[in-house]
């Protein structure tokens with residue numbers, strides 16, 4: 250037998266003996282509450298952007314994925330595959346929004362800018378194939394989160410844009426897709442083409458669609474020969490939070506994407522002072538040399554933006570300032586819909602006002618009308634917010650659902 254044939258046989262044998270190992274150790278307590286999906290058109294692939302333990306805990310607690318693949322290739326079942334998991338956040342493909350309702354989500358422990366282990370690529374390939382057989386999802390519709398996520402207007406982008414995050418971007422690269430057994434891929438962004446969105450991250454769109462995408466990745470793929478060795482231990486990645494330094498011409502958005510204003514993102518200024526993203530208001534003053542330490546987990550950045558002193562609301566909400574699905578919550582607790590404002594009342598919006606773009610409001614809560622009746626599919630979504638009388642706006646995760654007072658309003662993704 251030639252050496253080539255032997256190698257081929259090893260690859261085939263390995264391909265055949267591959268069996269997925271499942272664990273229910275992080276099955277989500279949210280399972281029972283979640284609606285059964287009416288359809289499954291997409292499989293969305295993620296990178297956790299954090300280490301295994303904290304990521305698994307968070308995914309399970311919030312029900313944010315159907316599966317999570319650890320570095321050794323072990324597959325954790327989080328949310329039942331037939332039910333809705335909240336993994337996409339603000340998302341759109343071919344004009345259809347909120348892809349959580351029609352997709353499966355697979356998280357892989359790792360980072361968008363580092364290679365995964367061979368054990369992960371193998372397990373992911375097998376899991377995708379198994380799910381495609383059940384749900385009939387085409388190869389092209391197995392996509393990275395970064396490809397379908399989009400951002401509502403923010404201080405750097407006056408229009409809704411693709412490029413809110415780079416989560417799992419490598420899964421769109423042909424060489425990696427072939428490792429995952431996927432042949433087709435999208436050659437352009439249908440929502441950008443239709444002008445529903447603009448490109449908010451040129452680099453990302455090159456990784457997603459350019460022919461030379463592999464050469465643009467900041468990492469090399471693991472060699473497949475390593476995995477055939479008996480003692481195939483995954484390569485030790487450089488663990489822990491990642492630090493980036495703001496270079497000339499870069500903004501916080503360029504570095505941290507939608508996590509720029511997250512409490513888990515820390516900024517270390519050249520003078521040694523430290524502030525978390527949620528405490529910074531003057532983003533223009535972030536100097537070259539500021540270190541940005543990104544926290545754990547593929548957390549969606551907060552969709553709530555706070556109006557800083559001297560800032561016009563247009564800098565936050567862009568062309569959506571007067572939209573019916575833009576909401577302004579004054580520091581005193583009053584809420585106003587964008588469509589009810591005039592140029593004058595808009596400009597008079599006080600600093601500290603919270604702004605939500607792309608939201609519907611439900612309520613008020615009464616003893617007979619609970620949040621779960623007001624918005625049955627989203628009442629506990631991580632990006633749903635509660636405005637309780639006399640209290641600041643709170644994310645659903647910070648609300649004791651057994652004690653939601655009458656008069657509370659619920660803001661959920663529109």
Ligand SMILES: [Zn+2]
Nearest residue numbers: 295394416547
């Ligand atoms: Zn993701």
